[in-house]
Amino acid sequence: MCEINNREALKELLDSQAFERRPVVLSSGKTSHYYFDGRKVSLSPRGAYLIAQIICDMLEGENVEAVGGLTMGADPIVGALGPEAYRRGLDLSLFIVRKEAKKHGTKQQIEGPPLKPGQRVVIVDDVITTGGSVIKAVQAVRELGCEVVKAIVLVDRQEGGTQNLEEMGVKVEPVFTAADFGL
Structure with missing residues (x-):
């Protein structure tokens, strides 16, 4: 029962705060009649709590x-997962993938506790359209020899990203799809 309440509460929060129903050009270059900014919810205390629970x-x-996952969409999601994973006894390493490796310091592309070959990894993001952000994160962790178990996204815009990832052997599990919001 709690899970259903969390899902419904998150859906209402996303619908009222993360969606803008107006014409917009997406990072993929496509035009859309709506914009989704998951950070408006994932960076709020209630939203972060609900996302971590789900x-x-x-x-x-x-x-x-x-x-x-790839910075920026994944950052607040990853941060929210830490306390809840700890509370539940889930022994997880958390990491952020930079869009490109740093040019200074340690010159890393992946920040956080070092990932090791063979580790089972889940990639998270706030939204998937064509899959570009998730694909970059998948490629970065695969280069280290990690196994990508699946990708979890808050909203699947249902515009080909899931299919692109499945062609790479990555299962996508959205919390919601655009259709759930009547889009």
């Missing part, structure tokens, strides 16, 4: 060792 529910029993 994603931790989706991770239980998956034998996952690390969760992360």
Whole structure:
């Protein structure tokens, strides 16, 4: 019952705060009649709490060792997961993938506890359109020899991203789809 309440509460929050129904050009270059900015919810205390609850529910029993994603959409989601994963006894490493490796310091592309070859990893993001952000994160962790178990996104715009990832052997589990919001 709690999971259903969390999903409904998150859906209402996303619908009222993260969606703008207006013409917009997306990062993929496509035009759309709506814009989704998940950070408006994932960076709010209530939104972060609900997202962490739902994603931790989706991770239980998956034998996952690390969760992360491409900066910026994944950053607040990853940060929200830490306390809830700890509370539940989920032993997870959390990480953020930079769009490109740093040119100074450690010159890393992936920040956080070092990922190890063979680790089972889940990639998270706020939205998937063509899959570009998730694909970059998948490629970065695969280069380290990690196994990408699946990708979890808050909203699947249903515009080809899931299919692009499935062609790479990555299952996508959206919390919601655009259709859930009547889009």
